[in-house]
Amino acid sequence: MKSLVSQLGALLLGCLVLGACDQEDKLSRIGESIQSPRDKVDSELHRLQFEASSVKAESVYSSGSTTSLLGEISDPLYGDFHGEFVARLRTAPRFKFAREPLGGKIDSVKLMLGYERSIGDVNSEMKLSIYEVKGLGTMAYSTTPEALEQYRKPENLIGEKHLNISSNSFWRHYSARDSVLTIALPIDTKVGQRIYDLSKEKPYLFDTQESFDKDVLGSLLVTPTTGRGNVLQVVSTALVIYYTYTPDKAEREKAKGDKAKKPVATEAFISTKLTGHINALSNPYSDVLLVPSDEYFYIKQPAGVIGAIELKKEQMARLLKGKAKINIGSDWSLADAQMQIDVKNPKDLLLNPPSYMLLIPKDSVTSFFAKGLTERSRAATSYLSSRYSVSARFYNFSNIARLVTEHLKHHARYSREAGWSVDRDLELRLVPVDREITRNGEHVQTIGLNEFLFPSFVRMDKRPEKLQLEVVSSQFSQ
Template structure:
């Protein structure tokens, strides 16, 4: 049997190098016993592809998107978010404000240099509303802010541009994060002082509201951060925080009274809830049937559905062993207009009925039911490699039911790991739904949607 496997492996490699055809190949007749001859087959099947809408995606993250943008092909995209804030147990102000009065409060939307999509000088308006009831742990992007907020009471607003022209180039060039002049791009929104004062008063009058995170969330459920007027830009929010500013009395080394300015800071962290809302508009043209392209748009826009004709394959290869099935999809060149969407760096291929559990359970690609592909710009290709394990599993369990797969844009988290030879290479630590504006057209003509299944059979 070991000899059979060796010969079969050599034959399989020969098929890969010699190209694909539908003819039966007899392997090694001069060295094999008559009854042990092996046969290798290469059968071509037609795959179907279409574009389907993603009503929402699972997005558990402390990062967010804020803004609105329009693309001539991919339509409109509007994004905002609701966030809670982390509170240490039994929190209280570090100092007592003079006369028990705070000075002001500000909310900060922080993002990295270049952390935006679209026109950096497009005027945008950010608006802040207070959340009025504790948030559910709903991390899907179709949440309705009206269920959690009083949208009639605005507590802060600010007009901004992603590139702040008031910041000098000399400040922007500072790379030392310990430098007091180091600049992190941000939008600073002043919040009504009444909100800050009620916050301090609660620490004095009802300290149990700060006993733990649950009690704090009940007292202060969070903020809804959205946009008012303006379109043309979306910020990729890296951190959301609010500061409460106040003064307190202190003593100098000489024993004299002095006034000190300070602040209290609260951040959105992974311990609390952030819910992102994504609205995609004008995408009907992407969903229209056509013979040329299938589309992908993120976040929570559309994705590509692939149907593998398992019933036909099962009948054709009955009694054989599935050895190989290399699968890839080709993309069209990206559009060339100003601020055109870029293709997502990674896409994930997995069965349609396993998408929800995959992201809920924080899974990664396993080369059995989930396959990751990176975008190769030179060939405009996403290659998933050998997906034969996926086909085998489906043929064994549902041979008469076609295999329905989705190609979904994802973000990949990695860390470097050394292999047996001491070589360092990145390994996947996380896969999440892609939460940046992106889009790509995938070819779905007959030639692009052909799939070659390599099988073998012993002549026992």
């Protein structure tokens, strides 16, 4: 009896070992004991081989943002970076000063630049110059510093300042809860005086953005003239006009103890998403990252070098090999496809990896950002990575099975003679993103995804064994 049990045990073990060696592992029929004979599920384990490379983004940074980069840094490994920008300031129809400037004179004007983060040495010295430019016409959201050279003329210069970012920054408060680190650049008082005079003499010039840009205030070009060692991510731009005025009775009563001090009022013109923005960025030597490598692929921003992830159609056709005609997505689907992309950055690198990556079909990148979508609103085909951590050093995408399933729904073809085929490779893009979130207790939810506009770099492992993905297919039997 013991001999018979031993033989049966050995036979069962042998069957399990042989089954595990199949290229496409057949899993047991799930839930046979509780499902009806007409509703069984056949599951298989597959291994898909993805490929990766670096490509130049077809379009970098969609319009409709007020974020800019300002400054210069030098990276000994992957090249220098220079950033400057042009901001248009929003008009207000029939604008007028809230108070009457004392003697009709403006006291001072400042350009306030609020920034969220910086890279490099905040104690380095830099000189910033501001030019008023007109006649820009329609320009792309992103251009090069060379394209703006014609506007950097002495007669257009309206302000400049040597500064140390660390000692010249202060917190500017917008409300009790909102504030941003800010630097203030002096602007020629004549600019503010012109705005005041025109508001009195020709208020109709403020009625349209076109007349405001042409006859009141042109766009402002802000550029680093000297100094290399720091870059700011500018998120707000405001021209602020300061003036003293004659106080009313209530204000005079309040200021009894300081009769010599005149009250100061301000008027502000700001850059918004509606007025447009031009980023002028220079990333020399970035093309070397596009040279094919057997080990790595690269992502560098704002150079526009992003990742290309590809799954060949032959790989996907193997998923359906030998199957009869089925309804993909309902009769048959994929699940449990975890993708992890490892980071292998060199030592002594100045630039850091972005916090998040978005994995998305190549054809959807432009419309995704233009429409303000998130991974929640396009759940079937866009996947947000886990947050990058220096202790873990990888980007993880929780389950991209539906992405492959959706591709097969549109590109898998069946014929009685040849069986299943797939007519198109799955081409994806790996794009760095900024994530805006809201919190509800422990729950964190994405409310916005924007292209990541900040100097960053990441080198990723593309060896075949690192891009092999296990995925489970399930077919419902009738």
